[in-house]
Amino acid sequence: MRTYNGKQAQDYYRQSKSLSMVILNPEGGGTIAGQYNGKHSPEFRHGILNGGNFSRWICNDLQRELDYDTLHYTNICPELSNVSECTRVQRLNSYTMAYDTFALSIYTGTHERSGIRILGNIREGSEEIGELLHEEMCINMEGWQMPVEKVCYDLEHEHAILKKPKCPSFVIYAGSVDLYYDYSRMINLQFQESLVGALFNTIKTICQKSGQD
Numbered sequence: 001m002r003t004y005n006g007k008q009a010q011d012y013y014r015q016s017k018s019l020s021m022v023i024l025n026p027e028g029g030g031t032i033a034g035q036y037n038g039k040h041s042p043e044f045r046h047g048i049l050n051g052g053n054f055s056r057w058i059c060n061d062l063q064r065e066l067d068y069d070t071l072h073y074t075n076i077c078p079e080l081s082n083v084s085e086c087t088r089v090q091r092l093n094s095y096t097m098a099y100d101t102f103a104l105s106i107y108t109g110t111h112e113r114s115g116i117r118i119l120g121n122i123r124e125g126s127e128e129i130g131e132l133l134h135e136e137m138c139i140n141m142e143g144w145q146m147p148v149e150k151v152c153y154d155l156e157h158e159h160a161i162l163k164k165p166k167c168p169s170f171v172i173y174a175g176s177v178d179l180y181y182d183y184s185r186m187i188n189l190q191f192q193e194s195l196v197g198a199l200f201n202t203i204k205t206i207c208q209k210s211g212q213d
Helices: 006-016 051-068 085-096 126-144 180-186 189-206
Strands: 021-026 030-032 035-037 073-075 101-109 117-120 169-176
Touching: 021 051, 021 085, 030 051, 035 051, 051 073, 051 101, 051 169, 051 189, 085 101, 101 189, 117 126, 126 169, 126 189, 169 180, 180 189
Parallel strands: 021 073, 021 101, 101 169
Antiparallel strands: 030 035, 117 169
């Protein structure tokens, strides 16, 4: 596997702007008629954090930023319910047939390890995108004392959303809802803004604006 530092990856994509859109995939689960279905935290001091709602907050704010900057995107899971991973993959691959793209899945963890984890697949351009994504995460999340792990490409076989797409695909676990340390940051609006900023900066570096085809 080749290795890139963030500067090399940024220079490569600033010169080429080779991808035309990003595909967003928020975690499943949502609130329908007052009932939440999906992953959630214990009842901590400030209440329960629902993983699906958190992921949608991030995606909604990110979509507003992308709209403002006229960057192409699509959300393959707008439903407020659990959509199977098989359906998500089918939707994702339907876009890769028509566009040069990459995918970002925004999830929450339920593990005992604190911090932000990024998983990726091995496709053309994955390493460059992974370097950019990791660097932007480290820069934007530095003040929150949340460790950001290097992109792991070894677990592709465990996730259909990584294994089956034809394009570069990444899963960002933006903290663990089981840990109060992570939870206390994830409920903070400024933390959410920092996370959105990291994702937006990555996308802006890589993707063309509308009308630049």
